[in-house]
Amino acid sequence: MSRSTLLDVEAIxxxxxxLAQEVRPGVKLVYLDSTATSQKPRQVIEAVDHYYxxxxxxxxxxxxxxxxxxxxxxxxxxxxxxxxxxxxxxREIVFTRNTTESIxxxxxxxGRVNLGPDDAVLISEMEHHSNIVPWQLLAQEKGFDLLVxxxxxxxxxxxxTFDRFLQExxxxxxxxxxxxxxxxxxxxxxxxxxxxxxxxxxxxxxxAQSVPHLPVDVQALDADxxxxxxxxxLGPTGVGVLYGRRSLLEAMPPFLGGGDMIRRVRFGGSExxxxxxxxxAGTPGIAQAVGLGAAVDYLSAVGMDRIHAYEQEIAxxxxxxxxxxPGLTVYGPDASRKGAVAAFTMDGMHPHDIAQLLDxxxxxxxxxxxxxxxxxERFGLVATTRASFYLYxxxxxxxxxxxxxxxxxxxxxx
Ligand code: 7TS
Numbered sequence: 044m045s046r047s048t049l050l051d052v053e054a055i056x057x058x059x060x061x062l063a064q065e066v067r068p069g070v071k072l073v074y075l076d077s078t079a080t081s082q083k084p085r086q087v088i089e090a091v092d093h094y095y096x097x098x099x100x101x102x103x104x105x106x107x108x109x110x111x112x113x114x115x116x117x118x119x120x121x122x123x124x125x126x127x128x129x130x131x132x133x134r135e136i137v138f139t140r141n142t143t144e145s146i147x148x149x150x151x152x153x154g155r156v157n158l159g160p161d162d163a164v165l166i167s168e169m170e171h172h173s174n175i176v177p178w179q180l181l182a183q184e185k186g187f188d189l190l191v192x193x194x195x196x197x198x199x200x201x202x203x204t205f206d207r208f209l210q211e212x213x214x215x216x217x218x219x220x221x222x223x224x225x226x227x228x229x230x231x232x233x234x235x236x237x238x239x240x241x242x243x244x245x246x247x248x249x250x251a252q253s254v255p256h257l258p259v260d261v262q263a264l265d266a267d268x269x270x271x272x273x274x275x276x277l278g279p280t281g282v283g284v285l286y287g288r289r290s291l292l293e294a295m296p297p298f299l300g301g302g303d304m305i306r307r308v309r310f311g312g313s314e315x316x317x318x319x320x321x322x323x324a325g326t327p328g329i330a331q332a333v334g335l336g337a338a339v340d341y342l343s344a345v346g347m348d349r350i351h352a353y354e355q356e357i358a359x360x361x362x363x364x365x366x367x368x369p370g371l372t373v374y375g376p377d378a379s380r381k382g383a384v385a386a387f388t389m390d391g392m393h394p395h396d397i398a399q400l401l402d403x404x405x406x407x408x409x410x411x412x413x414x415x416x417x418x419x420e421r422f423g424l425v426a427t428t429r430a431s432f433y434l435y436x437x438x439x440x441x442x443x444x445x446x447x448x449x450x451x452x453x454x455x456x457x
Contacts, residue, residue: 047353047356047357047438049349049352049353049356050345050349050350050353050434052353052434052435052436052437053437055084055345055434055435056435056437058084058085058086058341058435059082059083059084059085059435060085060088061074061082061083062074062082062435065405066402066405067405070404070405071405072405072407073404073405073406073407073440073443073444073447074407074435074436075406075407075408075430075431075432075436075440075444076407076408076409076429076430076431077255077275077431077432077433077436078224078252078275078384078409078413078429078431079275079409079431080274080275080280081255081274081275081276081277081433082277082433082435083277083278083279083334083338084277084338084341086337086338086340086341087277087278087279087334087337087338087341088334089337090333090334090336090337091279091330091331091333091334091337094113094116094329094330094333094334095330097112098112098113098116099113099329099330100112100113101113101326101329102114102117102326102327102329103303103320113329116329116333116336117327117329117332117333118133119333119336120332120333120335120336120339121133121136121138121319121332121336123336123339123340124136124284124335124336124339126339127339127342127343128254128259128260128261128269128286129260129261129262129263130261130262130286131262131289132289133319134289134292134317134318134319135286135287135288135289135292135318135319136284136285136286136319137284137285137286137287137292137318137319137322137323138282138283138284138319138323138327138328138332139270139282139283139284139285139322140281140282140283140328141272141273141274141280141281141282141283142171142173142249142250142251142270142271142272142283143173143283144283144285145268145270145271145283145284145285146173146174146177146218146247146249146270147173147177147298148285148298148322149218149247149268149270149285149287150177150178150180150181151177151181151298152295152296152297152298152322153216153268153291153295154177154178154181154185154216155181155185155296156295156296157215157216158181158185158187158215158216159185159186159187160185160186160187161187161213162187162188162213162214162215163187163188163189163190163208163212163213163214163215164178164182164187164188164189164190164214164215164216164217164218165190165191165192165205165208165209165212165214165216165217165218165219165239165244166178166189166190166191166192166217166218166219167191167192167193167194167200167219167220167230168191168192168193168194168417168418168421169194169200169220169223169225169226169228169415169418170218170219170220170249170415170417170418171220171224171249171251171413171414171415172414172415172416173249173251173414174218174219174220174247174249175417178218187215188212190208190212190214191417192204192205192208192219193421194226194228194418194421197376198223198226198227198228198374198375198376198380198381199228199376199380200228200230200231202231202234205235205238206238209238209239209242209244210242214239214242214243214244215243215244215245216244216245216246216247217235217236217239217244217245217246217247218246218247218249219232219235219246219247219248219249220248220249220251220252220253221248221249221250221252221253221254221257221259222252222253222256222257222381222382223252223375223381223384223415223418224251224252224384224413224414224415225374225375225384225386225413225415225418225419225427225429226374226375226376226381226384226386226418227358227375227376227381227382227383227384227385227386227431228375228376228380228381229253229257229380229381229382232248232253232264232266233264236248236264236265236266237265240265245267245268245291246266246267246268247266247267247268247269247270248264248266248268248269248270249270250269250270250271251270251271251272251275252275252382252384253271253382254269254271254275254276255271255275255276255277255342255433256347256350256351256354256382256383256433257347257351257382258347258348258351259347261286266286266288267287267288267291268285268286268287268288268291269284269285269286270283270284270285270286271283271284272284273331273332273334273335273338276335276338276339276342277338277341277342278331278334278335278337278338278339279328279330279331279334279335280331281328281331282328282331282332282334282335284335285322289318292318292319292321292322293318296315297315297321297322297324298322298324299324299325300324301324301325302324302325302326303316303320303323303324303325303326303327304316304320304321304322304323304324345434350434353434354382354383354432354433354434355378355379355383357383357432357436357438357441358378358381358382358383358384358385358432359378360438360441361383361385361430361432361441361444362377362378362385364441364442364444364445365385365387365445365448367445368389368445368448368449368452369452370389370390370391370452371387371388371389371390371448372387372388372389373385373386373387374386374387374388374422374424374427383431383432383433383436384429384430384431384432385429385430385431386413386427386428386429387427387428387429387430388424388427388428389428389448389451389452391455392451392452392455393426394410394411394426394427394428395410395411395426395428396451396455397410397428397448397451398410398428400447400450400451400454401428401444401447401448401451404443404446404447404450405443405447406430406443406444406447408428408429408430408431408444409428409429409431410426410427410428410429411426411427412425412426412427413427413429430444
């Protein structure tokens with residue numbers, strides 16, 4: 044397979060020290076699990092290192108220079124993230140630990156105040172558990188209906204049922220993934236938001252898989268909430284983001300109580316801090332946020348449009364090559380409707396065995412239900428093997444995957 048002209052992938056790869064690793068002498072690492080977590084470029088590793096060497100102090104507290112430097116670095120990262128998703132204000136960017144915490148924050152604050160027995164929340168069959176379980180927990184307590192939009196055989200959302208649910212039920216919130224972590228399906232999020240708003244519902248977008256891979260503009264989308272994780276977009280673990288429309292965040296009660304989220308504490312009652320600090324109780328992941336700022340710089344310098352276009356190329360090539368392997372089934376839509384994720388099964392082979400045999404060839408893929416058990420059940424599966432790609436993966440690595448799959452088949456033919 045020839046090289047893509049969209050990205051200088053070889054130059055990009057040189058920025059990621061871990062990709063030069065050999066899993067054993069002579070066998071190069073082929074990392075195909077970026078959907079679980081991405082690798083980190085030296086620019087991110089160095090930003091974290093620099094922060095600890097030169098700026099480390101607690102934020103929003105000290106009046107000494109180092110604390111001011113730490114606060115500036117932390118707030119600078121917030122501003123970079125604001126620009127990256129084109130939020131109207133940095134006050135709409137709340138640092139959390141990850142997508143999971145961002146979604147739970149909305150459920151436990153906005154949801155707790157606004158949802159009751161006469162309401163419905165609409166999710167989909169392709170959600171990650173982190174966009175199912177927080178709503179189930181709250182539904183048990185508040186008695187609202189949790190409606191689930193089905194996934195069609197071709198891996199696309201059943202939009203007719205989506206429309207019908209909006210017409211027939213008092214839906215107050217649509218909580219939906221922008222891109223599936225298993226099927227790779229990119230949902231028609233503009234239309235979903237427009238129709239939800241027309242029906243009087245707010246929309247929370249699970250951007251865990253879209254923000255790292257596509258240009259996402261919260262103002263153009265008119266999203267009410269957007270949740271995503273730093274570690275899937277070249278940033279460190281332990282930092283995530285909740286974007287919320289300012290008027291909504293202003294009206295929401297706090298999530299966790301503690302330091303930094305208050306303006307004044309009295310035993311008779313406390314007052315909350317201004318946005319976004321109202322939602323950032325306790326010492327945050329400062330170095331992690333700084334690292335995420337560097338990750339956003341890196342992605343922006345390459346260009347999200349180019350990253351997405353390159354990933355479409357690699358997805359198309361991967362699907363074409365996977366289709367050549369006898370007895371292999373890939374789940375999800377064709378390459379034009381999905382990101383660079385391929386979850387598959389092979390006749391007569393357990394998905395975990397496939398992953399283990401691939402590992403012996405240096406090819407790192409994930410096997411299991413990928414925290415999407417209802418989706419697997421819908422396709423009559425307990426598990427799939429999943430290969431996923433990012434800007435640092437090459438077409439040659441697709442070839443390495445295919446070769447390793449043929450070797451795995453040979454093992455099983457004995
Ligand atoms: N939503 C989606 C669509 C995801 O893919 C994930 C993580 C999450 C939410 C949760 O993100 P977290 O950072 O809070 O854990 N997905 C995966 C995966 O596919 N394999 O490992 C994690």
